[in-house]
Amino acid sequence: MNIELNKIAGAGLSTLLVVMSLNMISGIVFAPKKPAVPGFDLPSLEPAAASGGAAPAAAAEEPIAVRLAKADPARGEKAVGACKACHTFEKGGANKVGPHLYGVYERNKASVEGFGYSAAMKGKASETWTAENLDQFLKNPKAYVPGTTMAFAGLGKPDQRADVVAYLNSLAEAPKPLPKP
Ligand code: HEC
Known part of the structure; x- marks a missing residue:
């Protein structure tokens, strides 16, 4: 070698x-890591998921009357910035993508002259907009009125919805009494 x-x-x-x-x-x-028993290790259910996870927080939503008692129309006015692409709020305001919202509180649903509502909304024309159903509609429009053409995901914060309902009620010559807790 x-x-x-x-x-x-x-x-x-x-x-x-x-x-x-x-x-x-x-x-x-x-x-x-050798499994105790040969075979596949299946992921076990997380204790949080098994006990319902975030569900209790959602269930703890206060009734609208309770939230209205601490609501602020001025905060609501700021929150409706998200709606202004489609709605006007002042008296005599025009219809845009959505109907004008002056006086919408206790107005009949789907009742603005000359606005082309969806069949789904027209189906509710015998009802009026109350604090309860505005709260529900604004939480999730498509869930509350399946088939609505209002392409808006919804306002997720319960207190913010109360602020918006209080603001909508203020858009009238004589605002209506809001429900009391
Ligand atoms: C992308 C456009 C769009 C946005 C954003 C939007 N809306 Fe609408 N909205 C509509 C349309 C369109 C309708 C009519 C729905 C129908 O006929 O099904 C409507 C209907 C409504 C109605 C029922 C009015 C009536 O005369 O019956 C209310 C109340 C309302 N919107 C409130 C709001 C509020 C408050 C916001 C903001 C938090 C908002 N909308 C955001 C498009 C929009």
């Missing part, structure tokens, strides 16, 4: 040594 062959053999052996020790180290660092 000449010197060159020894060098090559030496290089090969030391490479093997490095690879083997890397393998050992990674075996220690990433120790495979």
Whole structure:
């Protein structure tokens, strides 16, 4: 054997040594977790999910009358910025994508002259807009009036909806008494 062959053999052996020790180290660092019973490890239900997760918070929504008692029409006026792409709020305001909303509180549903309501909304024309049903509609328009053409996801915050209902009620010559808790 000449010197060159020894060098090559030496290089090969030391490479093997490095690879083997890397393998050992990674075996220690990433120790495979052996399941108690051979087979697949199925993810177990998280205790939070099993006990209902966030559901209790949603169930704890206060009635609209309670929220109205602490509502602020001025805050509601700020919150309706999201509606202004489609609605006007001032007296004599025009219809846009949606009907004008001046005096909508206790107005009959689908009753603005010349506005093309959806069949779904027209189906409710015998009802008026109350605090309760405005609250429900604004929470999730499509859930409250399936088939409505109001393309708006809804206002998720219960207190903010109360502010908006209080503001809508203020848009009238003589605002109506709001329900009391
Ligand atoms: C993307 C446009 C759009 C946005 C944003 C929008 N609306 Fe509407 N809204 C409509 C349309 C369209 C209708 C008519 C729905 C129908 O006929 O089904 C409507 C109907 C309504 C009605 C019923 C009016 C009536 O005369 O019966 C109320 C109340 C209302 N919207 C309030 C709001 C409020 C408050 C907001 C903001 C939080 C809002 N909307 C955001 C388009 C919109």
